[in-house]
Amino acid sequence: MSETVFVSEISYRKGEAAFEELSRSTAFRFIPVDEKEESLARRVREEGIRAFVADIHPYRGALYDALPRDGVIARFGVGHDSVDKEKASKKGIWVTNTPGVLDNAVAEHAVWLLGSLARLIPSLHASTRVGQWKPCSGVEVAGRTLAIIGLGRIGQMLCRKAALGLGMRVIGWSRDSPAKFAARLDHSFEEFQSNIGLTEYTDDLEYALGQADFVSLHVASVPATRHLANAGFFAAMKPGSCIINTARGAVLDEIALYEAIASEHIGGAALDVFEQEPYSPADPNKDLRKLANCIMTPHVGSNTKESNQAMALAAGRAVIQVLTQDPHAMKNIVNPSQLTA
Ligand code: DGY
Numbered sequence: 001m002s003e004t005v006f007v008s009e010i011s012y013r014k015g016e017a018a019f020e021e022l023s024r025s026t027a028f029r030f031i032p033v034d035e036k037e038e039s040l041a042r043r044v045r046e047e048g049i050r051a052f053v054a055d056i057h058p059y060r061g062a063l064y065d066a067l068p069r070d071g072v073i074a075r076f077g078v079g080h081d082s083v084d085k086e087k088a089s090k091k092g093i094w095v096t097n098t099p100g101v102l103d104n105a106v107a108e109h110a111v112w113l114l115g116s117l118a119r120l121i122p123s124l125h126a127s128t129r130v131g132q133w134k135p136c137s138g139v140e141v142a143g144r145t146l147a148i149i150g151l152g153r154i155g156q157m158l159c160r161k162a163a164l165g166l167g168m169r170v171i172g173w174s175r176d177s178p179a180k181f182a183a184r185l186d187h188s189f190e191e192f193q194s195n196i197g198l199t200e201y202t203d204d205l206e207y208a209l210g211q212a213d214f215v216s217l218h219v220a221s222v223p224a225t226r227h228l229a230n231a232g233f234f235a236a237m238k239p240g241s242c243i244i245n246t247a248r249g250a251v252l253d254e255i256a257l258y259e260a261i262a263s264e265h266i267g268g269a270a271l272d273v274f275e276q277e278p279y280s281p282a283d284p285n286k287d288l289r290k291l292a293n294c295i296m297t298p299h300v301g302s303n304t305k306e307s308n309q310a311m312a313l314a315a316g317r318a319v320i321q322v323l324t325q326d327p328h329a330m331k332n333i334v335n336p337s338q339l340t341a
Contacts, residue, residue: 015312113270147212163197234260268293
């Protein structure tokens, strides 16, 4: 008899082939469920479910009471801000994620957004489609500076593409001092730098922002990064420069961004993630949709055919590892110490 694992409908549809394969080849049956948290929790309890594969939707309440101790919430994705790790760890529920398998997808999306800003592709597309002929000039990105805010796996992948592929000068920023950052690397700093084409590393945010023609956010959403991109951040950006956010909506203050674009201090923004998803402006008078130079996509950074199958396999395997108490289970367990990281 196989054990049933619930998978959020959205995640299931994205990774259907992989979930089907897991159901065929393991003792677990992955099935889609399309329920709000309360009714999901009721079904979890009634059907004795021990594992749930969660999309980006936040789960904050009943689910933690319903899952048993040693059950698992497996994020279909890398970000785990939508899971209440404190509640999970109090109840003894494991939380897993799928780091690594979506880095390329998100970094590529950041590149496409950067290119869209540089060459004004969305507005050229829109005007040409309605019969206008407005050949506005864009800019070339080769030789221009990109500041990558957050130099984890996805930030590093973007660095490689921007520096080695597009010929950009890349400044990487993280909170760690250069010595602390270097100490965490597997190789020497010089080797790391040349592998990804990084021009310069800094822990000085104002410096990085003051240098950059484009700024791309790649920090996790934790209390310390909430509204990292705020009015002061935008003021520190070079006049006319542009910002890209494929990380999380919570790390960027959308009202401050609206003001920075409307005042023409910054040249534009390309956002894949929002404080409210689907997007809804925090202040109806500061609606980013009204700004022509604000490009928006509906949180699709990791949403590629390739990455969806890989995330499904990784999330499914994590569930199986936890439920069968495989020693490798620790691999993708979200460490409770990341709670305040
Ligand atoms: C992630 O991996 O966290 C993506 O944002 C999609 O969920």
